[in-house]
Amino acid sequence: MAALRAAVRDGSLVRLHRDAYVYAxxxxxxxxDGRHLVRVVAAHLGMTGxxxxxxxxxxxxxxxxxxxxxxxxPVETTTIGDVRMSGRAGLRRHSDRLPDxxxxxxxxxxxxxxxxxxFDVARTCSVDVGVSCxxxxxxxxxxxxxxxxxxxxxxxxxxxxGRAVASPGRRGVxxxxxxxRFADGRAQLPGESVSRVQLxxxxxxxxxxxxxxxxxxxxxxxxxxxxxxxxxxxxxxxxGKYAASTDxxxxxxxxxxxxxxxxxxxxxxxxxxxRGGWRDIATPVALRARLEAFGVPLPR
Numbered sequence: 148m149a150a151l152r153a154a155v156r157d158g159s160l161v162r163l164h165r166d167a168y169v170y171a172x173x174x175x176x177x178x179x180d181g182r183h184l185v186r187v188v189a190a191h192l193g194m195t196g197x198x199x200x201x202x203x204x205x206x207x208x209x210x211x212x213x214x215x216x217x218x219x220x221p222v223e224t225t226t227i228g229d230v231r232m233s234g235r236a237g238l239r240r241h242s243d244r245l246p247d248x249x250x251x252x253x254x255x256x257x258x259x260x261x262x263x264x265x266f267d268v269a270r271t272c273s274v275d276v277g278v279s280c281x282x283x284x285x286x287x288x289x290x291x292x293x294x295x296x297x298x299x300x301x302x303x304x305x306x307x308x309g310r311a312v313a314s315p316g317r318r319g320v321x322x323x324x325x326x327x328r329f330a331d332g333r334a335q336l337p338g339e340s341v342s343r344v345q346l347x348x349x350x351x352x353x354x355x356x357x358x359x360x361x362x363x364x365x366x367x368x369x370x371x372x373x374x375x376x377x378x379x380x381x382x383x384x385x386x387g388k389y390a391a392s393t394d395x396x397x398x399x400x401x402x403x404x405x406x407x408x409x410x411x412x413x414x415x416x417x418x419x420x421x422r423g424g425w426r427d428i429a430t431p432v433a434l435r436a437r438l439e440a441f442g443v444p445l446p447r
Contacts, residue, residue: 163189164222164237179217183208190222190238191256199224200250201258202241203267204276209253210261212283214268214276215337225259225267241267261287266310269326270319277326279340281307285332293369295357300332333357338383339371341428348431349438350446351376360412368408373418379443380412382422419443 151160151168160168167189174182187205200206202225207214221239227250249263259267265284269277289300304327311324329347333356334340343354355373358380362368372381396404413420419441427437438445 164193164235167193180208180213183217183220183222186222186237187256190224194224197257199226199240200245201256202264203239203259203271204280206258206264207268207280207283209256209258210264210284212261212264212280212287213337214279214283215341216276262307262310265327266307266323269307270317270323274322274326275341275344277322278329278344279337281326281330282332282334282340283337285330286334287332289332293357295333303332304328304330331356335371336383336385338385338425338428342381342383342423342434343372345428345431345434346372346374346381349435352446360415362408362411368412370412370420374443376446377419377444378417379419379421379438379441380416382420383428384422384424 158171161171161174162168163186169185169189174185177185183205187201187208190205191201201209201223203223204214204217204220205223208217221237223239223241225241225243225245227243227245245259245263249260250257251260252258258264261284265281268280272280285300285303288303289296307327308324311320311327314320329344331343331354334343335357339356343356346354351374353375355375356371358370358373360368360370370380371383373379374381409420412418421438421441421443423434423437426433428434435445
């Protein structure tokens with residue numbers, strides 16, 4: 148135990164939960180969802196009995212539903228029925244009714260079903276997180292390659308909204324309805340989802356997602372978000388977008404190809420082409436400043 152405590156003090160080991168540790172460099176090599184998954188597995192191994200299941204944001208990670216701002220999120224569980232369980236650091240416990248259909252097993256870990264998870268995240272988390280999670284769930288239902296089935300998305304939305312109708316008066320249900328109506332499975336990344344939320348907060352109402360633009364030599368280009376009201380495209384620049392590719396291209400090649408793509412799209416459509424990263428969509432104020440720098444008129 149002394150060796151463990153010393154390793155935690157010097158930072159080479161990270162304590163996840165009681166009797167659960169991981170090498171710090173192994174954890175640092177993972178994306179936030181991977182780091183959270185490690186914590187979920189550690190919490191699962193420390194659970195006794197069957198009174199609790201993984202839920203909310205932790206269940207979303209198990210289901211592979213992308214979401215932002217996971218870095219410091221606690222592991223979340225829901226205790227079934229009236230069983231009382233003590234809390235601990237890094238673990239957030241909820242207590243709720245869970246019908247049998249709302250409990251599934253993913254990778255040997257019991258958690259809330261995908262639909263229940265999306266509903267819980269939508270009503271208890273920020274709109275940004277809720278929309279990201281709902282977008283990911285809708286995408287799984289309605290998108291196959293580049294083929295998007297809007298009818299499948301409508302069926303998914305009605306199914307989820309049915310949960311809200313059946314839960315009058317519950318905390319966050321009004322917000323959940325708003326999130327579910329706004330969700331769109333054509334968004335491919337959490338950064339695109341958060342971009343759309345912030346654009347809506349600035350007054351934009353008409354969104355075209357994954358807009359196709361025919362490129363040279365039978366190429367097809369796709370742009371994250373189109374804003375017809377201002378004849379503007381918005382492209383989210385996520386981490387690693389401009390990293391050297393696995394097909395042998397250098398960073399300079401990647402940047403040059405992206406510039407040619409952007410120039411072509413702007414020239415063919417005569418629309419503005421704007422882009423930004425996480426810092427630019429952190430708040431509506433930050434996004435407003437970014438759009439104004441590109442000369443984009445905001446809705447009146």
